[in-house]
Amino acid sequence: xxxxxxxxxxxxxxxxxxxxxxxxxxNTNSDWWLWEQGHILQNQRSGIACNWWANAESDxxxxxxxxxxxxxxxxxxxxIEPEPSVFxxxxxxxxxxxxxxxxxxxxxxxxxxxxxxNPLWLVEKGDFNRQIVVEYFxxxxxxxxxxxxxxxxxxITINEPMVYIFARYLGGVFxxxxxxxxxxxxxxxxxxxxxxAAAYEVIKTKYPEAEVGYAKNIPILEAKPGSSxxxxxxxxxxxxxxxxxxxxxxxxxxxRTFLGSTKIKGLAGSYDFIGINYYTRxxxxxxxxxxxxxxxxxxxxxxxxxNYGEVYPAGLYRAIQRVLKYNKPLYIxxxxxxxxxxxxxxxxxxxxxxxxxxxxxxxxxxxGYYHWSLIDNFEWDRGWTQRFGLIELDPATQARHLRRSGxxxxxxxxxxxxxxxxxxxxxxELMATMFPGESPQKVIG
Ligand code: FCB
Numbered sequence: 001x002x003x004x005x006x007x008x009x010x011x012x013x014x015x016x017x018x019x020x021x022x023x024x025x026x027n028t029n030s031d032w033w034l035w036e037q038g039h040i041l042q043n044q045r046s047g048i049a050c051n052w053w054a055n056a057e058s059d060x061x062x063x064x065x066x067x068x069x070x071x072x073x074x075x076x077x078x079x080i081e082p083e084p085s086v087f088x089x090x091x092x093x094x095x096x097x098x099x100x101x102x103x104x105x106x107x108x109x110x111x112x113x114x115x116x117x118n119p120l121w122l123v124e125k126g127d128f129n130r131q132i133v134v135e136y137f138x139x140x141x142x143x144x145x146x147x148x149x150x151x152x153x154x155x156i157t158i159n160e161p162m163v164y165i166f167a168r169y170l171g172g173v174f175x176x177x178x179x180x181x182x183x184x185x186x187x188x189x190x191x192x193x194x195x196x197a198a199a200y201e202v203i204k205t206k207y208p209e210a211e212v213g214y215a216k217n218i219p220i221l222e223a224k225p226g227s228s229x230x231x232x233x234x235x236x237x238x239x240x241x242x243x244x245x246x247x248x249x250x251x252x253x254x255x256r257t258f259l260g261s262t263k264i265k266g267l268a269g270s271y272d273f274i275g276i277n278y279y280t281r282x283x284x285x286x287x288x289x290x291x292x293x294x295x296x297x298x299x300x301x302x303x304x305x306x307n308y309g310e311v312y313p314a315g316l317y318r319a320i321q322r323v324l325k326y327n328k329p330l331y332i333x334x335x336x337x338x339x340x341x342x343x344x345x346x347x348x349x350x351x352x353x354x355x356x357x358x359x360x361x362x363x364x365x366x367x368g369y370y371h372w373s374l375i376d377n378f379e380w381d382r383g384w385t386q387r388f389g390l391i392e393l394d395p396a397t398q399a400r401h402l403r404r405s406g407x408x409x410x411x412x413x414x415x416x417x418x419x420x421x422x423x424x425x426x427x428x429e430l431m432a433t434m435f436p437g438e439s440p441q442k443v444i445g
Contacts, residue, residue, distance in 0.1 A: 004435050006357040007417035013108065013368025014413040015070030016063055016390065017334050019115040019159065022377035023056075025049035029078035030117045035175040044383030050375055051398055056098045062391060063374055064105035066406065067413035071102060072333055072370045074112035074159065078119035081140055092147045099151040110154040110333070110370065112215065113141055113199060116164055116174065116380065126178050128188035137195040138202055145206045155210055156275055156333065157199040160217040161192045162242050171292070173381040186257055193249055193264050200270040214250065215275035215333040218243055218322065220315040224283040224294060234286035243322070247274070251326050273367070274323050275333030278316045280309030305338040306386055313351035320359045320366060329365045332356060336372035338379070338386035345405035347427035353418050354434065371409060375400070
């Protein structure tokens with residue numbers, strides 16, 4: 001028997017998350033397919049990825065066996081609308097099958113409409129550089145709502161808009177747009193806000209009961225301890241651009257940047273919940289290094305594979321606190337760690353879920369947790385070099401293996417919470433700080 005338990009409400013969603021391009025395989029009509037040639041670490045390719053287009057069902061079986069009751073997935077626009085206005089019934093049928101398969105297994109779908117990838121035809125038309133994208137997006141969303149809407153209780157319009165803008169318009173690591181640079185990026189962000197508002201309206205008109213939100217990556221951005229006044233000022237500016245702008249705009253309908261303030265029609269209040277994607281804290285400094293973020297951490301920091309970032313659980317609590325002022329239900333729509341050897345993930349799960357438990361215990365409205373990811377998948381520009389899965393995948397043989405952290409997450413889902421016996425078994429190094437009464441020599445003040 002566990003001596004201490006941190007239990008969650010009975011209706012809390014225990015989920016996992018994936019995105020279409022990363023798991024389906026052979027998305028040949030997508031801009032990423034083209035971009036893969038020459039732009040991925042070690043020249044890797046997505047290939048058949050996790051083979052979900054042919055067989056998502058067996059991984060959904062595994063998700064159900066693990067005791068999860070929710071999953072966040074995305075739709076590949078380029079499959080559904082391979083040519084402008086030409087919708088592929090076969091693709092829509094396949095998505096119906098997958099969504100139905102989730103319902104049959106007691107897994108509630110949360111569906112993302114745009115997760116980093118575009119149809120090639122849209123890119124030719126300038127995609128988010130041009131305002132016409134709003135009409136195209138509206139047409140696509142309307143079709144999806146008509147054909148699949150009865151199976152979708154929860155929607156995410158756009159995934160991580162600011163990560164997308166930074167990686168694509170400034171960083172150059174995502175498929176190149178027609179115009180790059182900060183000005184073009186902010187114009188694209190405006191068009192994304194418009195797309196969000198249009199999608200919200202389309203879905204809510206057809207399905208007033210549906211819950212519709214967006215997924216915002218909310219990293220903790222800080223000036224490194226001891227940095228200059230200018231670096232602190234710069235960090236605040238970056239934080240309001242990266243984090244604050246989108247959150248505020250969807251709340252009050254105004255996009256505010258250093259270029260000015262624009263009112264966007266239909267945007268104010270166009271959301272039923274906020275999806276928080278949380279991974280890490282970044283240090284910033286001015287002038288910024290080439291990588292934009294600092295890649296050096298304090299000596300005590302625990303850093304995940306490929307220098308991806310510091311493990312910083314308190315940041316999740318801070319991200320939750322930050323958005324309480326918007327007065328909306330919250331879902332943690334992504335949270336995870338690249339960790340091929342599964343050295344960090346067990347304790348990562350326990351420490352991050354403890355932060356959510358703290359929030360829930362204060363009656364903060366966190367309604368669910370979607371771990372990124374159910375299975376190792378194609379990690380964009382970093383290819384297969386970063387492994388986020390609770391299930392390990394060998395992309396060459398397609399062999400799967402449940403990691404120890406997957407076993408732990410399964411216990412968490414069945415128990416609906418975390419406990420001292422889990423820490424003892426899966427991450428004993430946490431005992432002294434998380435359950436200090438078990439090691440009497442350590443007293444936490
Ligand atoms: C997020 C993305 C997701 C995945 C994780 C690791 O930024 O939304 O697709 O790449 O990071």
